[in-house]
Amino acid sequence: MDSWFAERSVGQMLPGDHAWFSYSSQEEQDYVIGAFLRDGLLTADKVIYVTDADPHELPGLRGSDGFDLDSYLRTGQLAVLPRSETCLTAGVLDPGRMAASFEDALARAERDRFRGVRITADMTWAIRQRSGRLRVLDCEAGVDAAIAPSTTAMAICQVDRRSCTRDELAALKETHEVLVGADPEFDDGVLTITRTFAPRGLRLTGELDGARHTVFAEALHSVTAQGGDIHLNLRDLRFIDLGALNMMAGAAIRMASRGSLILDEPPPDLTEVVQLVGGPMHPWLKIGTGARP
Amino acid sequence: MTRLLHRAMVYADERAFLDATIPFLHEGLVAGEVVLAVAPASSLDLLRRTLGTGDVEFRDAACWYAQPTRTIAAYSSFIDHNPGRRLRVLAEPGWEGGTPAEISEWTRYESIVNQAFAQVDASVLCLYDARGTAADVLDGALRTHPELLGDSGPHANAAYTDPATVYAEIDGRPLPPVPPDAYAMPVDDIDLRRLRAFIGDHAGRHGISSARLHDLLVATTEVATNAIRHGLPPVTCRTWADNGDVVVDVTDGGHWTPEGLPGFLPPDPFVRAGFGLWGVRMLCPLVQLRTGPGGTDIRLRVRTR
Numbered sequence: 001m002d003s004w005f006a007e008r009s010v011g012q013m014l015p016g017d018h019a020w021f022s023y024s025s026q027e028e029q030d031y032v033i034g035a036f037l038r039d040g041l042l043t044a045d046k047v048i049y050v051t052d053a054d055p056h057e058l059p060g061l062r063g064s065d066g067f068d069l070d071s072y073l074r075t076g077q078l079a080v081l082p083r084s085e086t087c088l089t090a091g092v093l094d095p096g097r098m099a100a101s102f103e104d105a106l107a108r109a110e111r112d113r114f115r116g117v118r119i120t121a122d123m124t125w126a127i128r129q130r131s132g133r134l135r136v137l138d139c140e141a142g143v144d145a146a147i148a149p150s151t152t153a154m155a156i157c158q159v160d161r162r163s164c165t166r167d168e169l170a171a172l173k174e175t176h177e178v179l180v181g182a183d184p185e186f187d188d189g190v191l192t193i194t195r196t197f198a199p200r201g202l203r204l205t206g207e208l209d210g211a212r213h214t215v216f217a218e219a220l221h222s223v224t225a226q227g228g229d230i231h232l233n234l235r236d237l238r239f240i241d242l243g244a245l246n247m248m249a250g251a252a253i254r255m256a257s258r259g260s261l262i263l264d265e266p267p268p269d270l271t272e273v274v275q276l277v278g279g280p281m282h283p284w285l286k287i288g289t290g291a292r293p
Numbered sequence: 294m295t296r297l298l299h300r301a302m303v304y305a306d307e308r309a310f311l312d313a314t315i316p317f318l319h320e321g322l323v324a325g326e327v328v329l330a331v332a333p334a335s336s337l338d339l340l341r342r343t344l345g346t347g348d349v350e351f352r353d354a355a356c357w358y359a360q361p362t363r364t365i366a367a368y369s370s371f372i373d374h375n376p377g378r379r380l381r382v383l384a385e386p387g388w389e390g391g392t393p394a395e396i397s398e399w400t401r402y403e404s405i406v407n408q409a410f411a412q413v414d415a416s417v418l419c420l421y422d423a424r425g426t427a428a429d430v431l432d433g434a435l436r437t438h439p440e441l442l443g444d445s446g447p448h449a450n451a452a453y454t455d456p457a458t459v460y461a462e463i464d465g466r467p468l469p470p471v472p473p474d475a476y477a478m479p480v481d482d483i484d485l486r487r488l489r490a491f492i493g494d495h496a497g498r499h500g501i502s503s504a505r506l507h508d509l510l511v512a513t514t515e516v517a518t519n520a521i522r523h524g525l526p527p528v529t530c531r532t533w534a535d536n537g538d539v540v541v542d543v544t545d546g547g548h549w550t551p552e553g554l555p556g557f558l559p560p561d562p563f564v565r566a567g568f569g570l571w572g573v574r575m576l577c578p579l580v581q582l583r584t585g586p587g588g589t590d591i592r593l594r595v596r597t598r
Contacts, residue, residue: 209485209518210521239510241485242569268504272507276576
């Protein structure tokens with residue numbers, strides 16, 4: 001990872017952050033963008049989404065229970081702006097217009113005395129237009145100029161990484177200082193459990209022993225319930241007890257007909273333990289490299 | 294009805310070793326059995342030279358017999374990999390001696406074989422070299438093999454002792470007292486980070502390697518977790534160095550009555566009960582368990598390298 005990028009979870013974003021988010025599944029987009037939108041609405045930020053989608057189909061807010069989307073739309077706290085009104089000229093992405101729209105939206109939100117402003121747009125469609133990559137890069141520079149000096153606004157530019165080439169992703173990443181990812185499902189300063197989407201699974205950081213078996217069991221259950229291969233990234237797990245390893249073996253056996261449970265990048269000491277006591281649990285518990293599928 | 298044939302032979306020279314082992318292995322090959330020879334490197338060399346490479350699987354005893362629970366796991370895995378086949382095993386552990394506690398645990402191991410593998414269709418011939426084996430090791434071998442192979446062939450062993458009696462004798466011996474310079478820490482919380490820091494701190498002073506310390510931390514965490522969850526307070530952890538090893542002792546006030554062979558046999562992956570204590574025994578070369586109305590005491594010992 002290049003050192004001049006800051007990596008933050010979506011809940012840790014700060015005013016002035018112009019963040020980059022590349023997703024590899026709708027599930028990942030729902031998880032991260034949903035948190036960005038919901039957190040904003042619940043803390044009385046103005047939330048702006050540039051999209052042609054129906055407001056009821058926004059990522060992470062689709063069919064969410066107990067969330068009165070219409071009232072947020074009515075009061076104007078949530079604004080869903082069509083592309084034609086914000087960033088298109090003759091059907092093509094117009095970087096200048098997009099930057100102007102963002103500045104206008106920020107000024108209006110300030111006038112309306114919102115505490116903060118959150119803006120997001122999925123740029124995947126624009127990259128696929130003719131000379132889209134250059135236009136999107138131009139656009140990012142404009143957005144950066146609007147957001148970076150702000151003490152109230154934050155923005156996330158989204159891209160579906162499945163529709164982009166490696167070069168396009170690298171070029172886009174360079175125009176953002178902040179990479180945003182999922183909020184941890186659990187974090188008490190000792191153990192952090194974070195969902196991962198490419199590969200699908202959990203990242204465990206810190207120490208896991210009997211004091212945190214319950215939260216781990218819940219996270220493991222929710223991620224393995226959907227089927228398919230599940231990866232547990234253990235690179236930054238300093239300690240795991242036999243009880244938690246046993247829970248992993250149990251999950252691996254339960255899901256065996258639908259996929260494998262793979263332990264990615266375990267530290268050398270942990271690899272030794274898994275190989276020693278995991279013997280009878282084989283072939284259910286596998287050790288992997290953590291590579292993207 | 295027991296299907297396992299578990300025989301011992303004490304030999305005094307190379308001639309006697311070959312006279313017993315070569316026909317034993319040949320017989321298995323002719324009968325189409327799966328034939329395994331586990332022995333120290335010198336014996337393996339001798340067997341290979343005399344027998345040729347053939348279909349015998351050779352394993353080095355230095356690795357196979359590193360610690361009892363790993364040995365049981367290795368045989369279990371060998372059995373599982375050869376379903377429906379008759380097995381023939383030549384086993385020369387090559388233990389020359391050890392502390393009384395280590396010798397007791399190897400004696401227990403030989404006794405467990407009779408119980409745990411009773412229904413395995415196998416002939417096992419265990420060899421002990423009279424020239425370099427401590428008297429206590431030989432004594433243990435003589436009490437744990439139902440048959441002995443002598444000059445005049447196999448015969449029933451009058452000194453054979455029922456496994457339950459062997460276990461009870463070993464478990465009835467009190468553990469050596471905790472030395473006065475041991476460090477102690479009360480354990481009253483299931484969050485065991487402080488306990489691991491305490492163990493890491495003291496074991497670190499004795500130059501323990503990162504891998505052995507990790508084994509010890511995983512094992513100590515498991516034992517302390519069980520004491521907190523299933524035992525009764527007070528739970529106390531003590532640690533000290535002994536003869537180049539690091540020892541950790543965990544006591545609690547509960548009266549635990551273990552059943553069967555606690556933690557000696559690999560857990561059934563589909564049940565996974567008993568995984569914890571088995572894992573502890575896999576990680577630590579010596580695990581001693583004493584239970585009674587006065588409380589439960591589990592003592593772990595790891596090498597520093």
